[in-house]
Amino acid sequence: MQISRLFKIIYILLEKKSITASELAEHFEVSVRTIYRDIDTLSQSGIPIYASQGKGGGISLLDNFVLNKSLLSEKEQDKILFALQSLSAVQYPELDDVLSKLNSLFKKSNIAWIEVDFSNWGKDKKQKEIFSLLKDAILEHLIITFSYFNVSGEKSQRKVEPFKLIFRDKAWYLQGYCLQKMALRTFKINRMSDIYITEESCMHQSLQEFMNKSTDEACAKQVKLTLKISSEGAYRVYDDFEEENIIRNKDGSYTVIVSMPDGEWIYNYLFSFGAMLEVIEPESVRNEISMRLDHMVNKYHSKT
Structure with a gap:
């Protein structure tokens, strides 16, 4: 840095x-x-x-x-300290030492204006080492290899150009270009193991450069969803979706129209709403949800 x-x-x-x-x-x-x-x-x-x-x-x-x-002016000093505290809150390596030194130089007490507890990084030494390893690979533009378990529990070896780390919905992800799939992919970090930084330089130096050079097919496919969520799910509606995508219905329910990256993850996400959610469109997703629900019901009926 x-x-x-x-x-x-x-x-x-x-x-x-x-x-x-x-x-x-x-x-x-x-x-x-x-x-x-x-x-x-x-x-x-x-x-x-x-x-x-x-x-x-x-x-x-x-x-x-x-x-x-x-x-630096007083205001500029504060901006620098607050910015560094934001990075420190997500366990960015070595920043506590920098913050301490700058507070001393600026003759300011440490103003702890932000605290974030991502337990995996803060308490698990192995997870912190993975975070640091991926950070180094991204900054040095080096290709990484690792073992990965997909949502079906299948293990595969991956070779990836890493672009950035993302924290979303209580978990960390790595976004990068998968050289096996020849496409942009997002990997859940707690499913990654045996991570190794190679000496091979990335063909694309940044996500923006990749997007500029890639065709639309190389980017994650989007699926447009129309969802109906009951009034009991109001807390999820405003937590998960932008206000412009939400329509409040007369019966107190909500209609949400939103585009999301296609993939297996989307069904796990939709099921997390339980009985509060109904997929209206597209028909393909609606049918897949119905088929999976029938499969789940049959598991219980077969034991009676």
């Missing part, structure tokens, strides 16, 4: 006065070339940073430079 590294460089220089590019490169585990790019970025941003040659030389800040007065 370049912004984090830039602030750390400033903090180190404020403490040590002078340091070589090689020492900084070793500290951050990046190349000397990357450090010089960071120095250029800081210089162009108005930071009085300079490099001196020869014995005893190195990278330094002007003696009268003070971060909290010379660089």
Whole structure:
């Protein structure tokens, strides 16, 4: 994360006065070339940073430079701290240390304005390691391989260009381009195992680049649904759908017209409403729901 590294460089220089590019490169585990790019970025941003040659030389800040007065206003300081706290809330690695240092430099107490508890990441060390591994692969644009269980419990080996991590409906997902399926796919992270970062670079450097280069067929297929949800399901209606997609009926029920990515997951989602929901359209989804319900009923009848 370049912004984090830039602030750390400033903090180190404020403490040590002078340091070589090689020492900084070793500290951050990046190349000397990357450090010089960071120095250029800081210089162009108005930071009085300079490099001196020869014995005893190195990278330094002007003696009268003070971060909290010379660089940022009070409002800008707060915006930076609040933004970093937002990332820290989702367990972004190493940010607690950065926040502590910046609070000290800005002479501010830690304002804990946000707290998010994603138990899997916060309490399970293995899950946190997976999160960090996927983050590294995304930022470095490297292809990953992993084992994956689909909704039917079938295990397969996947090779994927990772684009981004998504938190949706109480679970984490990885969105990426599956090289086996030759299509954009979303993987539930707790079904992934044996994740390995290869040395192969991604063909597409970002999701936006992939979308620009891809045909419509490569993108997730959408299905347009018309749903009727009883008045007892009002709490789900406004939790799950945008207001412009909701119609309130005279009998207190709701009609929801919405497009969703097609796939097996959609039936599990619709069943989560129980008896509160009826699929009106399309007919294919309605028939599939009916068939699955008959199959479930037959399981119980066969034992009586």
